[in-house]
């Protein structure tokens with residue numbers, strides 16, 4: 001039998017990027033979409049035993065050059081009822097994982113550790129009238145799951161998705177997802193009239209601009225959507241973005257009287273990092 005000598009024989013690129021089929025946690029890629037030069041999404045098969053709550057994240061990855069798993073945290077962007085799993089990813093040019101993950105193709109495999117966790121879940125919030133999803137960049141991923149989750153519309157009268165990126169093309173994944181939701185045979189009826197989408201850019205001109213923090217603090221978003229100022233009696237929020245964004249938006253939410261909650265102690269808002277960076 002021919003045995004590949006990994007130490008000496010260069011592994012072709014396509015094989016280096018995939019987990020070997022005999023790995024217990026391997027899942028097969030079923031679709032890949034590139035949104036621009038720095039963002040892509042992909043779908044994989046779902047392990048039959050995997051149960052998760054919409055909004056949670058898992059560890060996914062590839063084998064590194066030495067055959068060891070190279071794993072990173074990823075929000076599951078698909079809802080809990082979906083037969084497959086979807087992920088929405090950055091392409092970090094020199095990133096250990098994403099410099100390779102961005103080249104995956106349908107039929108190849110990734111590693112997926114089936115242990116979902118996270119704070120962006122409905123159980124971590126007290127009941128309310130409106131829920132605000134506040135995201136920058138790839139922080140929209142957990143909300144791509146929660147916007148497709150029936151429980152979101154059962155629990156709240158209004159759902160507001162605020163997403164901010166530097167440029168228009170970075171908003172496209174979320175824009176198309178929202179646009180297609182009302183036509184969705186499974187969830188379209190629940191979404192109609194309840195979901196408000198408020199997307200802004202900060203560096204490229206677009207119809208709506210400005211940071212989420214500024215549009216909340218100035219009251220612009222409430223005026224634009226015809227909603228009352230955020231208040232702890234009616235409003236709940238989930239936050240996912242860079243550390244700097246999370247810190248600043250927390251201060252704004254607290255200024256409206258909302259308090260941070262957790263799975264163990266539900267309150268008015270919850271926060272999760274979209275990535276670890278900024279020297280943290």
Ligand code: FAD
Pocket residue numbers: 057072073074075076088089090092094095096097098099137138141142272273274275276277278
């Ligand atoms: P890394 O060495 O991990 O990162 C290199 C640098 O790139 C970081 O220091 C940071 O400055 C920057 N960076 C990393 N991720 C991002 C990002 N998403 N947006 C902007 N800059 C970034 N990433 C996703 O693309 N999609 C997700 O759904 C997602 N969910 C996450 C959930 C959690 C709870 C956490 C902690 C992280 C999540 N990440 C997500 C980030 C992810 O774990 C990796 O950091 C990312 O895939 C890059 O991996 P890498 O090995 O290529 O580079």
Ligand code: A2P
Pocket residue numbers: 136137164165166201202203211212213242244245246248249
């Ligand atoms: P800005 O262009 O004004 O910095 P990034 O790509 O740096 O992660 O930023 C993604 C989006 O989040 C950008 O639109 C950026 O706006 C915005 N942003 C970054 N930091 C903050 C912050 N501290 N508060 C509010 N918005 C922020």
